[in-house]
Amino acid sequence: MIKNPAIRFDNVSRHFGEIKAVHQVDLEIGDGEFFSMLGPSGSGKTTCLRMIAGFDRPSEGKIFLYDQDVSSLPPYERPVNTVFQDYALFPHMTIEDNIAYGLMIKGMPKIKRMKRVDEMLNLVRLPGFGYRKPSQLSGGQRQRVALARALINQPKVLLLDEPLGALDLKLRQQMQVELKNIQREVGITFIFVTHDQEEAITMSDRIAVFSEGKIEQVGSPSDIYERPATEFVAGFVGTSNLVSGEIAKRATGSAKTFSIRPEKIHLGFDGDTPAVGMAALDGTVREVVYLGLYTRYLVEIEGGVDLVVIEQNLKTTSMDVLSAKGQKVKLSWHPDHISHLGS
Amino acid sequence: MPSRSSDTRPKASWALTLAALGTLLFLHVPMWIIFLYTLTPEEATYTFPLPGFTTKWYGVALQRPDLWRSLTLSFQVAAIATVVALILGTFAAAAVYRSNFFGRESISFLLVLPIALPGIVTGIALRTAIGGLDIPFSFWTIVIGHATFCVVVVYNNVLARFRRTSATMIEASMDLGANSFQTFRHVVLPNIATALLAGGMLAFALSFDEVIVTTFTAGQQTTLPIWIFSQLSRPRDRPVTNVVATIVILITFLPIFFAQKISAEASDTEGETK
Numbered sequence: 001m002i003k004n005p006a007i008r009f010d011n012v013s014r015h016f017g018e019i020k021a022v023h024q025v026d027l028e029i030g031d032g033e034f035f036s037m038l039g040p041s042g043s044g045k046t047t048c049l050r051m052i053a054g055f056d057r058p059s060e061g062k063i064f065l066y067d068q069d070v071s072s073l074p075p076y077e078r079p080v081n082t083v084f085q086d087y088a089l090f091p092h093m094t095i096e097d098n099i100a101y102g103l104m105i106k107g108m109p110k111i112k113r114m115k116r117v118d119e120m121l122n123l124v125r126l127p128g129f130g131y132r133k134p135s136q137l138s139g140g141q142r143q144r145v146a147l148a149r150a151l152i153n154q155p156k157v158l159l160l161d162e163p164l165g166a167l168d169l170k171l172r173q174q175m176q177v178e179l180k181n182i183q184r185e186v187g188i189t190f191i192f193v194t195h196d197q198e199e200a201i202t203m204s205d206r207i208a209v210f211s212e213g214k215i216e217q218v219g220s221p222s223d224i225y226e227r228p229a230t231e232f233v234a235g236f237v238g239t240s241n242l243v244s245g246e247i248a249k250r251a252t253g254s255a256k257t258f259s260i261r262p263e264k265i266h267l268g269f270d271g272d273t274p275a276v277g278m279a280a281l282d283g284t285v286r287e288v289v290y291l292g293l294y295t296r297y298l299v300e301i302e303g304g305v306d307l308v309v310i311e312q313n314l315k316t317t318s319m320d321v322l323s324a325k326g327q328k329v330k331l332s333w334h335p336d337h338i339s340h341l342g343s
Numbered sequence: 344m345p346s347r348s349s350d351t352r353p354k355a356s357w358a359l360t361l362a363a364l365g366t367l368l369f370l371h372v373p374m375w376i377i378f379l380y381t382l383t384p385e386e387a388t389y390t391f392p393l394p395g396f397t398t399k400w401y402g403v404a405l406q407r408p409d410l411w412r413s414l415t416l417s418f419q420v421a422a423i424a425t426v427v428a429l430i431l432g433t434f435a436a437a438a439v440y441r442s443n444f445f446g447r448e449s450i451s452f453l454l455v456l457p458i459a460l461p462g463i464v465t466g467i468a469l470r471t472a473i474g475g476l477d478i479p480f481s482f483w484t485i486v487i488g489h490a491t492f493c494v495v496v497v498y499n500n501v502l503a504r505f506r507r508t509s510a511t512m513i514e515a516s517m518d519l520g521a522n523s524f525q526t527f528r529h530v531v532l533p534n535i536a537t538a539l540l541a542g543g544m545l546a547f548a549l550s551f552d553e554v555i556v557t558t559f560t561a562g563q564q565t566t567l568p569i570w571i572f573s574q575l576s577r578p579r580d581r582p583v584t585n586v587v588a589t590i591v592i593l594i595t596f597l598p599i600f601f602a603q604k605i606s607a608e609a610s611d612t613e614g615e616t617k
Binding site: 053054055074075076080081082084085086088089090091092101102104105106149150153 | 508509511512514515516517518519520521522525529530533534
């Protein structure tokens with residue numbers, strides 16, 4: 001239980017006819033958190049965001065915003081604001097009028113709201129852009145305007161619907177850092193929807209992983225990565241090796257399914273003996289992919305399963321690693337690095 | 344950019360130029376003839392070359408009270424039909440665009456049907472319906488008749504505009520605290536304004552020169568096109584009729600010209616805003 005959560009979902013479902021877009025979700029998001037909803041498309045993350053914003057209503061259950069039941073309030077009566085995926089700037093207004101829109105609707109006098117607009121343009125590092133039209137701005141700049149337009153209203157919670165999706169990689173990485181800094185500066189709760197696991201891990205305090213309308217796991221980025229609770233999370237966030245049945249028993253003494261990350265596996269060529277206390281399996285290298293910074297091996301374990309192993313090229317060259325193909329190896333890892341899956 | 348592309352495009356062949364010229368002449372020569380014979384001193388015959396030159400028919404036409412009555416009536420009908428069309432057409436377009444209900448496609452088709460149907464069919468249908476409901480034929484029945492096809496024009500224009508504007512814009516406005524009315528006033532209306540203007544002008548022009556539906560829905564009223572039509576049986580008034588026809592051409596030409604210009608400009612700038 002989180003003390004005084006910013007957002008609380010109480011058994012929330014959203015069904016569209018037969019389709020259960022969101023099904024019986026319970027969730028608490030803390031005050032001032034940078035919280036990500038991560039999942040593939042159609043997993044229900046965007047529907048959850050739209051229900052917080054008020055564009056959608058829960059079929060069942062309730063949504064609380066700082067202990068106030070907002071489930072049936074229209075969007076314009078909720079103290080939350082959204083940054084849309086396509087930015088949704090008003091093309092017929094200048095940047096200044098776009099950003100001031102919320103204050104204009106509230107009836108703030110023009111001189112006062114223009115002062116606030118200037119502050120916001122400074123916050124998103126676009127000073128002097130007020131008189132332009134959205135069509136004269138680049139994608140990254142429109143993105144910042146959309147952010148300023150939402151933040152100027154001092155919402156209690158800011159919702160971001162895949163806001164970086166349309167940007168190229170370099171700009172996206174830059175905006176990730178910037179968003180995080182802005183969040184620290186304004187200190188309000190950010191709820192960030194994304195399908196990009198790396199993005200979620202980079203920026204979030206906590207992540208909820210969605211699949212088929214349900215939350216698979218909620219936790220810090222390291223929890224999600226190092227201790228995936230389900231097979232889905234293990235597969236969706238990063239690459240993971242799943243080991244079960246007979247082979248699992250050989251490695252751990254129990255037939256329970258577990259997952260292990262490729263970089264946690266140590267690859268031992270003949271002669272090497274694993275350190276004391278390490279779990280181990282024997283296998284044969286089937287494939288080697290040299291990737292510069294690191295090398296990816298595909299190792300076939302006796303009994304049929306293939307494991308992916310990643311090793312940094314600390315001492316090896318491409319010649320060394322490529323010659324490993326076909327060799328017998330011993331895979332070993334620290335028992336703490338495996339994660340037993342719930343389902 | 345259109346100016347640049349026309350520079351680089353190859354020149355049209357003489358055959359194509361000739362064909363285009365021929366088509367234009369075919370469409371426009373009759374109108375010039377009408378204009379020409381507003382200037383003839385002969386009352387009842389079309390002789391060429393003109394036996395003389397006079398502008399007196401313009402003066403005569405302006406002093407005919409029956410002409411003025413018809414002109415005013417046509418203006419009123421067109422104006423009210425356009426207003427009705429603007430309101431209903433916008434609502435219909437908004438409904439078809441925004442919500443996904445059962446039979447949406449059929450409704451869209453049914454809305455466009457009146458303009459595709461022959462006017463005579465619409466006319467007889469309206470006359471039967473109005474007669475059957477015991478509504479007296481009057482000014483308002485003409486307006487209703489004209490509104491049926493004016494709505495379509497506005498509907499088409501506004502729907503096309505809706506389809507090109509971002510749907511999240513409306514959500515963004517509500518998210519920023521604006522209720523439905525404020526959202527319509529500050530976001531929707533400015534975005535469809537030029538579509539409304541273009542659709543409205545076209546609707547006005549359509550209503551202004553409509554004959555067939557008017558014949559079926561009018562009582563004792565004579566709109567301008569009907570007045571012109573009735574003039575055919577009075578050969579001695581021919582130059583006056585031609586004067587009126589020329590005025591009608593001018594009145595319909597201007598709104599259509601501007602409507603086209605507005606639509607073209609809107610689609611020029613539109614590509615950049617998404």
